[in-house]
Amino acid sequence: MFDSLYPRLTATRRIQNMCGTWRFQFDPRSEGVYEGWEHGLPDPIDVPVPSSFADLFTDKASREYTGDFWYETDLFVPGEWRDANVGIRFDAATHRATVYVNGVEVARHEGGFTPFVAPINDVVNWNGVNTVVVKMNNELGLDTLPAGETKILSDGTKVCAPYFDFYNYSGLQRPVRLVVSPRERIEDFAVVSRFDGDDALVDYTVDTNGDHDVEIVVTDEDGMDVARGRGKAGTLRIENVIPWQLRNAYLYTFTVRIVDDADDDRVIDEYYDEIGIRTIAVDGTRLLLNGRPIYLKGFGRHEDSDIHGRGFDPVMNKRDFENLKWIGANSFRTSHYPYAEEQLYEADREGFLVIDEVAAVGMMKSLVNFLDATDASKTKEVTFFDEPVVQTDTLAAHLQAVRELIDRDKRHACVGIWSLFNEPDSASDAAVPYFRKVFDLALDLDPQKRPRSYTNVTACGAGKDKCHDLCDVIMLNRYNGWYVEGGVLIHEAARHQREELELWHELEPNKPFLFTEYGGDTMAGVHKLPSVMWSEEYQVENLTEMATLFDAFDWIVGEQAWNLNDFQTTEGIMRVNGNKKGLFTRDRQPKMAAYYLRDRWTAMPDYLE
Numbered sequence: 001m002f003d004s005l006y007p008r009l010t011a012t013r014r015i016q017n018m019c020g021t022w023r024f025q026f027d028p029r030s031e032g033v034y035e036g037w038e039h040g041l042p043d044p045i046d047v048p049v050p051s052s053f054a055d056l057f058t059d060k061a062s063r064e065y066t067g068d069f070w071y072e073t074d075l076f077v078p079g080e081w082r083d084a085n086v087g088i089r090f091d092a093a094t095h096r097a098t099v100y101v102n103g104v105e106v107a108r109h110e111g112g113f114t115p116f117v118a119p120i121n122d123v124v125n126w127n128g129v130n131t132v133v134v135k136m137n138n139e140l141g142l143d144t145l146p147a148g149e150t151k152i153l154s155d156g157t158k159v160c161a162p163y164f165d166f167y168n169y170s171g172l173q174r175p176v177r178l179v180v181s182p183r184e185r186i187e188d189f190a191v192v193s194r195f196d197g198d199d200a201l202v203d204y205t206v207d208t209n210g211d212h213d214v215e216i217v218v219t220d221e222d223g224m225d226v227a228r229g230r231g232k233a234g235t236l237r238i239e240n241v242i243p244w245q246l247r248n249a250y251l252y253t254f255t256v257r258i259v260d261d262a263d264d265d266r267v268i269d270e271y272y273d274e275i276g277i278r279t280i281a282v283d284g285t286r287l288l289l290n291g292r293p294i295y296l297k298g299f300g301r302h303e304d305s306d307i308h309g310r311g312f313d314p315v316m317n318k319r320d321f322e323n324l325k326w327i328g329a330n331s332f333r334t335s336h337y338p339y340a341e342e343q344l345y346e347a348d349r350e351g352f353l354v355i356d357e358v359a360a361v362g363m364m365k366s367l368v369n370f371l372d373a374t375d376a377s378k379t380k381e382v383t384f385f386d387e388p389v390v391q392t393d394t395l396a397a398h399l400q401a402v403r404e405l406i407d408r409d410k411r412h413a414c415v416g417i418w419s420l421f422n423e424p425d426s427a428s429d430a431a432v433p434y435f436r437k438v439f440d441l442a443l444d445l446d447p448q449k450r451p452r453s454y455t456n457v458t459a460c461g462a463g464k465d466k467c468h469d470l471c472d473v474i475m476l477n478r479y480n481g482w483y484v485e486g487g488v489l490i491h492e493a494a495r496h497q498r499e500e501l502e503l504w505h506e507l508e509p510n511k512p513f514l515f516t517e518y519g520g521d522t523m524a525g526v527h528k529l530p531s532v533m534w535s536e537e538y539q540v541e542n543l544t545e546m547a548t549l550f551d552a553f554d555w556i557v558g559e560q561a562w563n564l565n566d567f568q569t570t571e572g573i574m575r576v577n578g579n580k581k582g583l584f585t586r587d588r589q590p591k592m593a594a595y596y597l598r599d600r601w602t603a604m605p606d607y608l609e
């Protein structure tokens, strides 16, 4: 009944913001379901929505809380919406949620980074106050995306052990809105562009739940009509089109209307989206945007900031985009989960190419995956994809996450590559059929047939990886000069990296390669001459060494350093209050190496020809 269309106010659609102060309660013994908490929480505190709950608290038990937790708010629903479809849209409920309205279950959702809508028509008190309660849970398992473990301590406390290197921030982390649309409605639409001389031909399809006709109006940035169409599928011609380009975006507005032609084209439903006209393709060792070879410069990122955690933060997001522009970047990866939709709209407008990643991270069975993964001997004993549950439940969750990602993001011009895993155990035989199913589904679902890939980890490097033939472009995460041969061995590290690259190119001579992670931890303010690891000087040397390699091979078509910013992780001996590989600090100020990258990247063109 509901869809994933981003909420928009139109002639026929209404939105009511539900963000603000909600009531909140931990449920460590999972007793809420037996005690009727779906009708109201017995002893709640106030928390802001959206936010991650962890860093709101000053006690460790609350910050580290793992298990069930509940949210509650009151919702007034105007009676004039009685004849419409009314639902509550959660942009992200991390990691799983059951929604009750007036004590009745209206939705369940698994996966903490994609939206869902709870339909409420059947249970709502019109023109009255309704109780909205959300039961949530943030436990990790082998069958969850992202993957990890939940340990139970001797006193019964649950503790999460992520198989990934970022903090397990949880909660209602993105906006919540009441969304109102007509009963006969636009459920989805898709566009695929190609060029015809100076014009573009845009194939479109519209899904509705009724039989009335559909009209399309395309306007340019000045609001002028540039194309019109009729019918649920067709091809539009935009004359003298202005294409969407790297760091030079141009967006058209596609307005879709269901119209009643028996009633003078009365508008039954209206929706619009901003569409960039572009093609993206792989040709031999080139990545082509609008037929021209591009070179990606940028970062893996996180949605992460002090106190806010992963809570939607338009201020930090804006600063990140300004820093990306300042440093000369033209792209980023949504490591390691789908980001807030507002980030993709900003990337559309700013002309950043996005590698859009599903939350399939931690798929190497090891407690400190990100670290052990550099040591093949440690990963051999534990093959994630050999676990029976992985081939059933994890695969099902993964396929669903890919469905929701592509459903949500398929129209974005900025989305150029799907990243279907981060650093999985791609050297095991059991990975191959699993990967094939995920890759096939992505190809099947994406109308634009964007290139697909995953980030390859050192332990599954050239000669060991068994899944790379599925990739349209090969993406490498490498830490030579850091986890592998760091410090005084840095030149040796580069030599070994070069050897591995030569082997990769022999294995895959006809594919482009991207570096999707490289770098090393750096404490802002630590200076040392000559350098030592962790100093700002060493970060510059390490990045310089890698850049020399990138420049040596013309089939390397992009470099995305790890990470844009310092970010929070689980505490441990490898992390000093988080991961410090940022080129910027967690409060978004540049380290020395940011000036180095700025010099390099502002002198490099976005297009190779």
Ligand code: GCB
Pocket: 164, 165, 166, 336, 370, 371, 422, 423, 477, 517, 562, 579, 581
């Ligand atoms: C990786 C992971 C990333 C980690 C990074 C690191 O390979 O993909 O999540 O944060 O290494 O810093 O160790």
